[in-house]
Amino acid sequence: MSRYFTEDHEWIDVDGDVGTVGISDYAQGALGDIVFVDVPEEGRELSKGDEAAVVESVKAASDVYAPVSGTVVEGNAQLADEPALVNSDPEGEGWFFKITLSDASELDALMDEAAYAAFVAKL
Amino acid sequence: MSDTADLNVEDAPEGQEIIQTLPLDAWHRARGGRMVPFACYEMPVQYEGIMAEHLWTRESAGLFDVSHMGQVVFTGENGLGPVITALEKVLPGDITGLGSAKNRYSLLLNEEGGILDDLMVTKRTLDGAEELYMVVNGATKYDDIAYLLDFVPDDATLNLLDEQALLALQGPKAVDALSRIVPGVEALVFMTAADFTWNDVPLWISRSGYTGEDGYEISIPAEHAAAFADRLCEQAEVKPIGLGARDSLRLEAGLPLYGHDLDPETTPVMADLGFALAKKRREAADFLGAERILAERENGPAVKRVGLTVAGRQPVREGASVVAEDGSVIGRVTSGGFAPSMGAPIAMAYVPTALATPGTALKLLQRGKTHDATVTAMPFVPHRYVRSGAK
Numbered sequence: 105m106s107r108y109f110t111e112d113h114e115w116i117d118v119d120g121d122v123g124t125v126g127i128s129d130y131a132q133g134a135l136g137d138i139v140f141v142d143v144p145e146e147g148r149e150l151s152k153g154d155e156a157a158v159v160e161s162v163k164a165a166s167d168v169y170a171p172v173s174g175t176v177v178e179g180n181a182q183l184a185d186e187p188a189l190v191n192s193d194p195e196g197e198g199w200f201f202k203i204t205l206s207d208a209s210e211l212d213a214l215m216d217e218a219a220y221a222a223f224v225a226k227l
Numbered sequence: 228m229s230d231t232a233d234l235n236v237e238d239a240p241e242g243q244e245i246i247q248t249l250p251l252d253a254w255h256r257a258r259g260g261r262m263v264p265f266a267c268y269e270m271p272v273q274y275e276g277i278m279a280e281h282l283w284t285r286e287s288a289g290l291f292d293v294s295h296m297g298q299v300v301f302t303g304e305n306g307l308g309p310v311i312t313a314l315e316k317v318l319p320g321d322i323t324g325l326g327s328a329k330n331r332y333s334l335l336l337n338e339e340g341g342i343l344d345d346l347m348v349t350k351r352t353l354d355g356a357e358e359l360y361m362v363v364n365g366a367t368k369y370d371d372i373a374y375l376l377d378f379v380p381d382d383a384t385l386n387l388l389d390e391q392a393l394l395a396l397q398g399p400k401a402v403d404a405l406s407r408i409v410p411g412v413e414a415l416v417f418m419t420a421a422d423f424t425w426n427d428v429p430l431w432i433s434r435s436g437y438t439g440e441d442g443y444e445i446s447i448p449a450e451h452a453a454a455f456a457d458r459l460c461e462q463a464e465v466k467p468i469g470l471g472a473r474d475s476l477r478l479e480a481g482l483p484l485y486g487h488d489l490d491p492e493t494t495p496v497m498a499d500l501g502f503a504l505a506k507k508r509r510e511a512a513d514f515l516g517a518e519r520i521l522a523e524r525e526n527g528p529a530v531k532r533v534g535l536t537v538a539g540r541q542p543v544r545e546g547a548s549v550v551a552e553d554g555s556v557i558g559r560v561t562s563g564g565f566a567p568s569m570g571a572p573i574a575m576a577y578v579p580t581a582l583a584t585p586g587t588a589l590k591l592l593q594r595g596k597t598h599d600a601t602v603t604a605m606p607f608v609p610h611r612y613v614r615s616g617a618k
Contacts, residue, residue: 136471137278139565139572140541160542162277162565163471165594187540 108171108211109220115195116171116203118211126199127159127168127190130224135161138190143179143201150174150203152210157200159190172210174203249294250392250449254456258467266365268295270470277471281567284438284476285608288398289468290459297368298391298446299375301359304382307350310359313379318348319495319514321505322359325350330418330433334495334503335363335371340516341491342498344371345483349420349433360431362393362444364485392452397442397476399611400464405432405443408458412443417612425455437473439480439610478573479566481534481605487545488532488561488575496523497577499532530558531583534605537563537572537591537598547593549578549600557582560591568608574600 107117113131116123132138140160150156150170157168157179179201183189190198205211215223247268249255255262260271271292273280283289303310311322320333327350335344346363363371372387379385396405406413409423412432420433428451436442447455459465474484483489489498494516496504501524508514512521537543542565549558563574574591582589587602 136273137276137567142541158541160565162281162475162542162567163272165542165544184540 107217108214109217109223110169110171110214111223112169114168114171115220116211116214118205118208121205121208122177123172123174123203123205124199125156125168125171125201125203127194128220128224129194130227132191132194132198135159135164135166137162138187141180141183141187141190141200143181143183144176146176146178148176150176159187159200168200170203171214172203172205172207174206176201176203178202249292250452251292251294251456254453255292255467258460260467260469263470265470266295268365270295271467273469273471274467277469277475278567280466280468280472281475283466284398284440284468284472285568286399287466288396288401288404288442288462288464289438289472290456290465291395291397291468291473292392292452292456293365293395293444294392294449294452295365296393297361297363297365297371298388298393299361299363299368299372300386300388301361301379302356302384302386303380304384307357307359309380310383313383314359314375315508315514317375317378317515319504319508319517319520320348321507322348322350324505324507327352327357328420330420330435332503334489334500335374336495336515336520337491338515339491340494340518340520342485342489342493342495343367343374343491345485345489345500346371347433347435351420351422351431353422353431366486388446390449391446392449394445394447394452394456394459395436395438395442396445396459396465397436397438397440397468398464399441401440401442402613404459404462404464405445407462415443417441417614425458426451428455434613437480437482438476439482439606439608440476441611441613472567474562475564475567478562478564478575479568479606479608480610481575481607483532483575484562493532493577494520494523494528496520497528497530497532527580529580530577531580532561533576533578533583534603534607535560535563535574535576535589535591535600536603536607537574537600539598540565540572541596541598542572543574543591543593543598543600547574547591547598549576550590550592550597552590554592556592558589560593566607573603573607575605576600578602 558578
């Protein structure tokens with residue numbers, strides 16, 4: 105399984121043709137205390153770059169974009185009751201949604217863990 | 228991921244983009260404050276996190292740096308009387324009848340009775356001279372001064388105390404922490420003030436604040452502010468608190484924020500700040516906009532500021548619309564967010580007076596999504612001011 109990152113601070117873990125998407129540890133730190141998450145419903149078709157989810161901290165609302173194109177197979181229902189999971193475990197239990205990839209070649213434009221770490225270090 | 232609605236940190240008036248630093252700038256950074264531009268200053272939005280800081284202030288004591296606010300002093304060659312008479316033209320409070328060292332909340336009015344600023348005013352005697360001490364908002368202070376200079380008599384002097392820092396210590400344990408360092412402050416009651424000294428440093432302290440909690444506001448020469456803030460934070464009850472929690476605390480307390488919940492198009496009656504219109508002044512009707520303001524008071528304003536509790540968990544923020552069943556816009560949200568002490572989203576909005584009664588169900592529209600809301604009496608979280616007797 106490999107993990108990719110976007111410049112907008114989403115991550116995607118790819119296992120076969122299904123990807124799991126969330127926001128990075130850097131992103132949750134920048135947002136602060138997360139109080140609400142709206143995840144996409146199963147069956148929703150997303151193109152790369154579409155607004156896929158909403159995350160709200162005490163101070164701000166932010167959009168989460170689809171890092172790849174595909175069809176949503178599951179939203180993380182746990183985040184409705186426990187949005188703070190995004191703060192405590194952003195790259196694990198705090199995942200947002202799962203998506204079947206319609207074009208795996210879109211992953212080529214994303215960063216790997218090392219490239220993302222270097223990207224964040226410059227911010 | 229990108230921000231679509233950020234904390235209100237872009238309050239710089241047009242043409243005033245130069246960002247200044249606070250006397251405690253280095254102090255904030257050393258303590259991990261995340262600095263953002265606000266009211267032309269770099270200010271700490273948070274240290275450990277807004278939620279934790281908010282809850283800490285409600286249960287213990289939080290230290291806020293509010294040195295961006297304008298501390299203004301008026302004196303008069305022929306005494307304070309003529310100065311106050313002139314100021315009462317633009318302030319609808321009974322400043323003449325205000326006792327020495329008592330704080331009064333008031334509103335700076337324009338010709339139409341609109342609100343140019345909200346402020347605190349105190350009559351005080353320092354070094355034998357009587358003066359009027361006023362604290363105004365940071366983003367409006369230069370405009371306020373220019374405006375006020377047009378009204379005060381020629382023999383009056385107006386000084387902006389830009390060499391004074393202003394700290395607020397807020398929370399139920401503020402009295403314990405501050406009285407340990409500055410004995411005597413426990414004898415003050417809500418909305419009274421006095422001068423004190425700390426290590427020979429003169430302090431002007433009032434028992435007041437912007438969180439709904441008991442607490443103090445402390446004016447101190449800027450060069451001593453860092454040492455005093457250090458001394459406060461040595462007390463087990465005290466942690467530094469950023470602007471983010473200041474905003475959520477004042478929202479829960481139902482206190483309006485100038486530039487958001489109050490503006491020049493809004494009158495004191497629309498803003499539900501009728502308590503700031505002194506009876507004596509209403510009877511005299513001798514302040515700017517009195518005719519309109521008194522008519523609104525008599526007949527009800529077209530719109531009124533209300534508190535809203537929002538269904539669900541998603542915050543509805545400034546800029547959202549209040550909509551009727553048919554989708555037409557009938558009001559606007561002027562402040563909103565997640566209330567840490569309540570675990571729910573709340574807001575302030577202007578709505579038609581007929582819909583301003585607590586319990587009224589309303590619909591809010593934000594980024595294409597409709598939210599149910601209920602008009603709720605403010606404060607959302609009860610005030611815990613200390614109104615009489617020393618502890």
